[in-house]
């Protein structure tokens with residue numbers, strides 16, 4: 001398996017100027033270095049080279065950003081009528097579209113994902129998410145209640161913004177994770193302190209420029225770069241932040257929930273997953289092979305919804321497994337910025353080491369490595385797309401979130417849907433699942449039995465801005481996207497009036 005290094009086109013001069021320029025954090029209307037003066041390096045995961053340095057903020061910077069966000073929520077932002085907020089959010093969406101090349105290049109440069117996925121997928125989805133929530137800004141309504149008590153009453157509810165929200169996002173989908181959080185918070189009228197992941201701050205900082213260009217009042221969106229242990233922890237514990245929204249590991253989700261108890265801030269968490277991908281005996285094999293491969297290898301497997309536990313009916317097991325292995329072996333590995341790349345590097349050395357460690361554990365536990373199974377090359381953080389067969393439920397490859405291009409499979413040999421659901425549900429996670437079948441009845445029955453926030457049928461990793469996304473069990477609290485995300489960013493106030 002070869003990796004192409006020689007086909008990365010030179011950076012567009014505008015992108016090169018931004019990446020190579022000096023970077024600062026957006027606090028209020030100002031671009032500031034960290035109060036400590038410290039910086040952190042941003043690395044190109046395709047070769048391990050440093051491409052930029054951004055401020056490494058800490059709690060002093062969090063205090064400043066929270067003050068700016070607090071001032072904004074008590075200032076012109078709260079006086080704007082919803083239609084004005086909607087127009088600003090829509091304008092931001094238009095600016096994202098107008099800057100698609102810049103944003104897509106930054107996104108792929110710092111995360112390693114294929115440029116086509118950024119340009120044709122993630123960035124347009126980001127703009128669409130802002131547009132969708134621009135529409136919601138004018139439709140956040142309360143209700144009137146018919147009161148049972150004697151006398152004349154008028155009782156109604158208002159939906160009010162939660163207040164200042166802290167949003168901590170990961171590196172796997174840096175822009176769409178930003179949009180899933182920022183867009184509904186703006187629609188609801190909240191103000192924001194956002195922390196992108198240490199690996200992927202550049203796209204978020206450029207987004208900050210677009211927020212200013214759109215004309216948002218100062219302090220509505222503040223963007224702090226830095227580490228989770230400093231900036232993220234200070235945000236989670238901050239007494240003047242009313243809500244924290246997080247996407248990332250279940251382990252850090254627990255830390256955030258604990259830190260939030262100080263002022264009992266609201267918490268929403270979108271955490272890890274270990275999605276079962278269930279291929280029933282009657283499935284369209286070609287469709288299942290293509291879909292299951294994409295479930296495992298899309299974004300180099302760095303997706304919370306990635307399909308990693310494959311349950312494949314015994315009668316088609318060998319055919320499906322050889323089909324997935326064949327597709328894995330044909331994937332073109334290369335830098336995210338090479339337009340021909342189908343599988344980029346994983347985001348960091350740490351992730352590469354974690355993935356290869358888990359694969360080795362699978363091997364020593366007795367699983368069969370059908371293809372892949374190791375780092376690819378010696379430069380950058382590439383992992384060979386890997387297919388692991390003959391796994392058992394107790395193996396760490398089946399229990400832990402791998403977050404790499406690794407498909408782990410086991411056959412099943414009867415059509416007892418209760419047993420199949422029990423095996424699929426045998427995990428601490430409950431984020432997503434997919435079922436591959438032509439039997440509509442089996443699809444519906446199984447979908448009802450699977451304990452996860454999303455069940456896909458004959459598709460995987462299909463997200464639409466209208467569809468709520470989030471987890472059962474240890475995959476999180478709350479739902480992002482769709483109308484439900486607005487509940488994360490609004491409080492309901494009841495007003496009861498006794499009529500004189």
Ligand code: NDP
Pocket residue numbers: 168169170171172195196197198199226227228229231232233236247248249250252253255256270271272273303304351354401402403
């Ligand atoms: P983390 O959960 O550590 O990172 C996600 C975000 O949380 C980052 O912005 C990170 O900051 C921040 N963070 C880290 N520690 C704290 C803290 N104590 N308080 C507040 N915020 C914090 O994930 P990793 O990057 O370490 O990846 C490890 C594993 O997590 C992956 O292998 C995968 O299993 C899972 N993961 C799941 C994701 C999902 O979509 N559900 C996304 C990313 C990872 P910093 O920039 O310093 O890392």
